[in-house]
Amino acid sequence: MSRDRPPEYLGLGGRLGAGPAPELVAAGFALEMAEAPSLHDGFALADIAHTLALLDAGVLPEGDGARLLGALLEMAAMPSDKFPYDAAFGDPWNSRERVLEERAGPSAGWLGVGRPRREAARVALRLALRRGVLDAHAALLALADAYLVLARRHRDSLMSDSTYLQPAQPTTLGYVLAGHLQPVVRHLGRLEEAYRWVNLSPAGAGGTTGSSLAVDRDRLATGLGFGGVVEHARDAMWQTDGLVDLLAVLAAAATEAGQVAADLEIWASPAYGYVELADGYCRVSALMPQKKNPYALAVVRQGAGAVAGALAGVLSGLRTPTARTDHFLLAPGEVRRALGTFTTCTRLLAGVIGTMSVDTAALAEGAGDPGLVLGDLADEMVVGGVCDRRTAHRVLGEAARAAQSQQRAVTVDDVASAAGQAGLALPPAMLESLADPMALLRRRTVKGGWADLPRLLEVAGRDLAGLRRFGDGAPAAIDSAEAALLATARARATS
Amino acid sequence: MSRDRPPEYLGLGGRLGAGPAPELVAAGFALEMAEAPSLHDGFALADIAHTLALLDAGVLPEGDGARLLGALLEMAAMPSDKFPYDAAFGDPWNSRERVLEERAGPSAGWLGVGRPRREAARVALRLALRRGVLDAHAALLALADAYLVLARRHRDSLMSDSTYLQPAQPTTLGYVLAGHLQPVVRHLGRLEEAYRWVNLSPAGAGGTTGSSLAVDRDRLATGLGFGGVVEHARDAMWQTDGLVDLLAVLAAAATEAGQVAADLEIWASPAYGYVELADGYCRVSALMPQKKNPYALAVVRQGAGAVAGALAGVLSGLRTPTARTDHFLLAPGEVRRALGTFTTCTRLLAGVIGTMSVDTAALAEGAGDPGLVLGDLADEMVVGGVCDRRTAHRVLGEAARAAQSQQRAVTVDDVASAAGQAGLALPPAMLESLADPMALLRRRTVKGGWADLPRLLEVAGRDLAGLRRFGDGAPAAIDSAEAALLATARARATS
Amino acid sequence: MSRDRPPEYLGLGGRLGAGPAPELVAAGFALEMAEAPSLHDGFALADIAHTLALLDAGVLPEGDGARLLGALLEMAAMPSDKFPYDAAFGDPWNSRERVLEERAGPSAGWLGVGRPRREAARVALRLALRRGVLDAHAALLALADAYLVLARRHRDSLMSDSTYLQPAQPTTLGYVLAGHLQPVVRHLGRLEEAYRWVNLSPAGAGGTTGSSLAVDRDRLATGLGFGGVVEHARDAMWQTDGLVDLLAVLAAAATEAGQVAADLEIWASPAYGYVELADGYCRVSALMPQKKNPYALAVVRQGAGAVAGALAGVLSGLRTPTARTDHFLLAPGEVRRALGTFTTCTRLLAGVIGTMSVDTAALAEGAGDPGLVLGDLADEMVVGGVCDRRTAHRVLGEAARAAQSQQRAVTVDDVASAAGQAGLALPPAMLESLADPMALLRRRTVKGGWADLPRLLEVAGRDLAGLRRFGDGAPAAIDSAEAALLATARARATS
């Protein structure tokens, strides 16, 4: 069978004469073909499931069906890099059709009955995406675990919190890490929602207004391991809201991972010395033998930019009238790359967090500065009836200024002396709190405060256990559905 | 009380000498002050609730509390444009503090006990946002209603669907509009999720590790009408994941609204003539008296760009280390503007859809072209055993080409003649389907297909009713909570 | 030579013990390795030029230099897909170093003298980019040519311009296309500016504050065919402003190409019928044999989204402190892909424009509508002293309304009759202008108006000739510089 042009240029008695322009191959078909490796398995499953549905509907004669299934199973067994995908013949579907015709002869034509090329591509895309989303979920869960483990270990590792990198009140590393954990738990929930959209079946929708064949779309969906059906045919074929939603979750989570990486870069500087990354996450300078660079943090941080760009690009690509082919020329590659970047960078940060060493002495160093608790002392002075808040502020401010003018930290004596000069009687117990930041932390008994940290960690642990059930269950479910589908096909195929 | 400098420059015995640099006022305080009108009510509620919580905790003496509440209620009664907000004195909180000290004297100092400025701002922001999100939800619900009403009316209004603006299979306007409705229903669900985050209370978190005061954060939250508490103090103060999530929902929904507007622009062109916008959504050219421009569609479309820009901007603004003040300098204005743009543009599109006239004759004109059903005919030829698909394609393609070479639509005769030449026997019933697109649509019996449209519309109607219960209930709930809070405060205030 | 770890993990007596973590290879080194094919030639040239500079400076002994050059020339002759690049050993530089040591032995060490790994990468990046920018320039020039040729051909092909797709005043296709040409000419100029930055040499900068070796950076630059030197060493190593600048030019130009593609999609619809794309730029529907889809337009349009996403991503990636490695982890791939997408999509649009057929009768159909010139008539009535503008508007508006109420275009008689009823005497010459749109166009004698079109096209032609001189000259210049460099190296190498 001579084949110097893509099928649709041959089609219809040579409707489009001379084959595609080289620029069209370079800009269009090559772009679609770049997704062939990621869609390869999905195309195979989609085609097999459609064939079985035609058989189930009594539309497709058994003999044609068996031949078709036999050829499709052979194609499914070929790894994507051995499959003769070739942009010169059009998109991946075109290359697949060529192989199918060689192997199944005229029976191959049945695959196009009641199903536009678009439907096959949409089903394959969701089949590929659902694996990608589950990988991202697992990576994010690994990051959450790393935060949780380290938060538990450093529940009492004193440090000073800061804003603008200026020391603020005392806290512990565990409390800070428990804070990073909160949005990760929410993102995991959002990813699960995003998965719900991804894991709905467009299969069997057929053309623009649905198929005329008696295909059972619910059964088709179940066979492919989908969680349900996208019912409206135009919605199933064209809507992309779930892709934007997915990219936004990735972008928000990657951005936060980048924030933590930026913190760690500062914490790993010699001036701070809070943490040191494990060797496997660093590089040595080629020029300077003594320099150990926390390369992994730069990698994590670039990922945030990459995913944000993919989101902006896909949103821009959707700025057309409704139901445009461009959407599915642009989005599949962008989403695939963004998922890959997100997953590898999130795993990387989890590895960094899980293996870095923490210098608790360095952490604690600045946290004992009595200046950090002056705000609390001011509150106590007001609550304890020593004076009004403006006066408290003035007096403590003077104590702080006196110390700072001598380039040293404020002391208990500074405070006592400033209070004395203002004629205020400061109970000794109040002053003592200056000296013991852990005592102060134990008094943070409000809901969600430091003293509540054990409960917060326990709740987070329970939340993660729930999320893990989904994260473990979903891949197993789709594995077994896909295996069952192939087994069914094998049973009905001509070998 | 002389006040030529912002409080924090005066503070601490004049810790920061000369007041803020003019560039800092122009770039920083003015930026924060631009949000004062939108946060005005929220600040008042946050302050009142905090005062009541201090009273409830037995921390704040009744007399100070009563004076404070009295002053705060007076301030709450002042409209924001009459309130002496002035960026020369710092951010909105600074201007409020000045007024409070004038009215409540030393009692004013109690407001800062156990609560950083940041907490007040975070509470006020969520109080403002939750109204904005509910407005957006209501607007989107109005759009959904408009789609649903028009879809019901035009369930049988025949038209041809298209891809690349080339006519594809026959459909009806009602089916197309039902397709637009599907993602809107999903976006409404996502907005409800986004609301859940927005409507959680940061109140009572206090400093970095939670407050030491025995404040009941659950009660504080309930008093402010919040649905719950953001527990971890650092999470409550600093995380922005819900803002990104919210903007992403708005961006996706605005982008789709822009797609529909782009469709309508084409449909309203004289060459198409499918629809005509009601006069109130148009402008006449100032230059050309005969020209009626569908201006509303351009307005809707620009909204999609504006919201996408806000999302990109906020994501870019978050590219720092964790817990940075910049996030809350940038995001509040961007989110406020995006919500406003989204809501007004969505209401506008709902108005356009709800009032435009549809020319069903123009719609139907192209839909009767037998060429549109050749694909279906090919399927039937295969299913009916007339021939294999490749042959069917070739024969029908020849019929189409013959007609096109004469610049006319394909006819039943063309098909019959091409089939005859190929020696195929086409049953008359098959050929008849060419002539009656409605008959074809009635055969689209697959789930979600055209014949399933009544059920799809019914389901959508039920979904919208559920969403409307939330959309109606939530504003009422926060209205009544806020009113109750003010009433409680009035009962305990010195008038 | 045992080689189970990347050099820098081996380095320094095994400074970093166990080699890189697998997550670091997956997320980091693999990302850098993805650029190896595009940087392969540039690395070779950078290394050779640096070796020659060390020889010229009298630093490198001739024997070592000859061995080094010999090995480097061998490596330069290996195609990138045969080169043993392997992310398990680090970035491309690490893989190159391994090969170099195998071939040049201890002489290989000289390559790292006075040059950090970073410098080699920066030089290679600019060498690769300059070819990419020139390709983009050539593609944009091809688009400009296509516009110009078609604009000349259709200078007098009457059509109606439109806003909001509502017909506005008469114009010609040639005038519209000449309008598209204007910004393309400007973008070409901007690309030339962007090239100037790209084509500056970071070579010889050495470490953070410049090299201590007596390397002649001007000579190094000339040898590599660069147009000059980036002088400040930190600027040379770290600044990315030229990349943002480049992406912005691509984004603006791709966005405009997408706008033209969107116009053409509408023009190619059967309802308009203005143009038909050549077959090679279309696809036939797999489902519907009669449908010829202008697929190329969707491809062009998605390109605009892709490039906009790359710009947003790179800008987001730069949101760190200064001089961060992440910038060069993210930007090279994004810029490379954006250049590729831009170039192929621009060539595609040029092909579409250059080969599409134009139906001048369809174009002209609507342009003769007298309604389109009512605005001009109103002007003439005022200028000619017939009445004031408000009156003119009212009278012509009534004529238009009368016609529209009968669903037909306004006629000369409508206008005459409305004028008569208002007691206005309209000179016949004025009325005649209604009937002849070409006569009206010939009266557009203002600078840049329709009557000025021949001059506009001539100017554009001259501008393009100037731009082509750059576009032709620059590639030739770098070809010959690179060839000369290799020849010099060969002359001094040990073969």
Added chain:
Amino acid sequence: MSRDRPPEYLGLGGRLGAGPAPELVAAGFALEMAEAPSLHDGFALADIAHTLALLDAGVLPEGDGARLLGALLEMAAMPSDKFPYDAAFGDPWNSRERVLEERAGPSAGWLGVGRPRREAARVALRLALRRGVLDAHAALLALADAYLVLARRHRDSLMSDSTYLQPAQPTTLGYVLAGHLQPVVRHLGRLEEAYRWVNLSPAGAGGTTGSSLAVDRDRLATGLGFGGVVEHARDAMWQTDGLVDLLAVLAAAATEAGQVAADLEIWASPAYGYVELADGYCRVSALMPQKKNPYALAVVRQGAGAVAGALAGVLSGLRTPTARTDHFLLAPGEVRRALGTFTTCTRLLAGVIGTMSVDTAALAEGAGDPGLVLGDLADEMVVGGVCDRRTAHRVLGEAARAAQSQQRAVTVDDVASAAGQAGLALPPAMLESLADPMALLRRRTVKGGWADLPRLLEVAGRDLAGLRRFGDGAPAAIDSAEAALLATARARATS
């Protein structure tokens, strides 16, 4: 004159019956009206110039012209916040037309002769933008000056450069600041290019294909102080490439300013202590009296996000067919806000840089670490024939490891001992270089290296002087052109 509807709804005998829908006013006209203050002066100038051009062309009778000019001058004298702009009547042009008709009666109609509303808006926009661009240029010049002054002052202030915040080679603060200066100089040049586009005149273009009136567009442009004419009428009315170009320059420059602010935040932390911001650029914590927060840096950094968002938004807004009204609904506000944010934030950073105190002792502290020059020593060992590079690396790496294992910096003795053990003879002069980083810097004699810093600063000073000539000259030129235009108008107006 009854006026309950916008002119275009009244127009043509009430062509559009009932006035605009409230949603259209809220979403559309209010959006356009938000730009009235910024466009107010520009509209006045555009209208006056057009009137004078009609008079010059002999089209407009002197009496009508004098009345029109009189009314327009009165309107020009009204401050924008006193002008009765009202979105209920449409866009700013509509409100202006209402006032004009009240003041000039039927003569007002002449203003619409030969000029669509669009032209007035386009001229006004460029008149407003050019002032904004010049302000941005002046702010960026102030930043460049601040860098230059500080770079000169700290030419010899030793510090260690760093990558990943790990100390790298020694440098000086002056050299680092000179590096920040380089891209600023380039951005200033790009802003000048962007100004060239902004400062071209669309005036006199008239409708879609140019005006039929004998208006002298060159003279019109000169009168308005423009640098030239946008010739092609459709280009003049619709193209936005210059806006994207402008936003990209702002985005790149704001991003770099944000990077420097991020550096300064780290440098101002107590752990680093390199710099302290002047009080006027800081805030004191309301909660913690001892805390001085570098608030200005957060403000600068958020600006980068805001401008990047504006760019993404405008690019997204352009994703339509050509020549769409939406572009000019979205871009003017986005560009205005971006210019304002950029200019105030850039001035703020210039203020920070110009007033911060530098602790040269803290800077120098880490720079004397001999470990920082091991890379240089390795080079010298190779160049000096002591050994090959691999050996040098190994030996110095062992010295570094030995020191690090004892938690201390490497010393000259460590190196000498490691060399001895390896049997290498290290000349004392080589070892001495370890101890004197300034000596090392003086040896950076390559072009652009540290020893070249005086020349780099001199060149930058000269570049800035040239840029300042433009920055000073352009505002003066437009001031005098605008004044002259008003004077001409006054001379011909009916007072």
